Amino acid sequence: DVKVTQSSRYLVKRTGEKVFLECVQDMDHENMFWYRQDPGLGLRLIYFSYDVKMKEKGDIPEGYSVSREKKERFSLILESASTNQTSMYLCASSLYPGARLETQYFGPGTRLLVL
Amino acid sequence: AQSVTQPDIHITVSEGASLELRCNYSYGATPYLFWYVQSPGQGLQLLLKYFSGDTLVQGIKGFEAEFKRSQSSFNLRKPSVHWSDAAEYFCAVGARDDKIIFGKGTRLHILP
Numbered sequence: 001d002v003k004v005t006q007s008s009r010y011l012v013k014r015t016g017e018k019v020f021l022e023c024v025q026d027m028d029h030e031n032m033f034w035y036r037q038d039p040g041l042g043l044r045l046i047y048f049s050y051d052v053k054m055k056e057k058g059d060i061p062e063g064y065s066v067s068r069e070k071k072e073r074f075s076l077i078l079e080s081a082s083t084n085q086t087s088m089y090l091c092a093s094s095l096y097p098g099a100r101l102e103t104q105y106f107g108p109g110t111r112l113l114v115l
Numbered sequence: 116a117q118s119v120t121q122p123d124i125h126i127t128v129s130e131g132a133s134l135e136l137r138c139n140y141s142y143g144a145t146p147y148l149f150w151y152v153q154s155p156g157q158g159l160q161l162l163l164k165y166f167s168g169d170t171l172v173q174g175i176k177g178f179e180a181e182f183k184r185s186q187s188s189f190n191l192r193k194p195s196v197h198w199s200d201a202a203e204y205f206c207a208v209g210a211r212d213d214k215i216i217f218g219k220g221t222r223l224h225i226l227p
Binding site for chain 1: 124149151156157158159161164205214215217218220
């Protein structure tokens, strides 16, 4: 079974802090994704990556950056956390490029509260 | 532009009753369609997907979905729901730029 793990289930940070959310997948998947999930808005794509050191902006990249130094790890960085970034963050991976055809495998999510 | 609409934000059904969750999509070509489920406190899990062929797709946990091109719909069904089916359900479409676009979700409540 594919396993996608996220470093924290719950995180509380203060406004202005730099926040790192880590995601690791164990099935050698090419694609990795970061979404945020908010009530009534569903899932919105922040960034995705097709390969190591490669990244593409999603629909809401402002205020975020990402890093993919190794194939199995995809990090989401909030350079200076703000209260409007309080949300559930979901990481996902899929096997091949051509992501629109592929099943995505999701981690359990990190619920971030920014005070 | 590609989009996915789930008209029902919440649905409540009694345990043992049948279920249909609605999904409408907007897409210019043959769509790639998915249904995912998110149990409380969990990430999303794929229930089923449609790429081509038979328009009635079987998935896990006794779910099925029917693709109807004329109605731009991909509704999810289950003949008899169980209390463990209480969750949020997301319809999604694979988009041209290699993203997957998710609907806003339908939260399913089960009455005992």
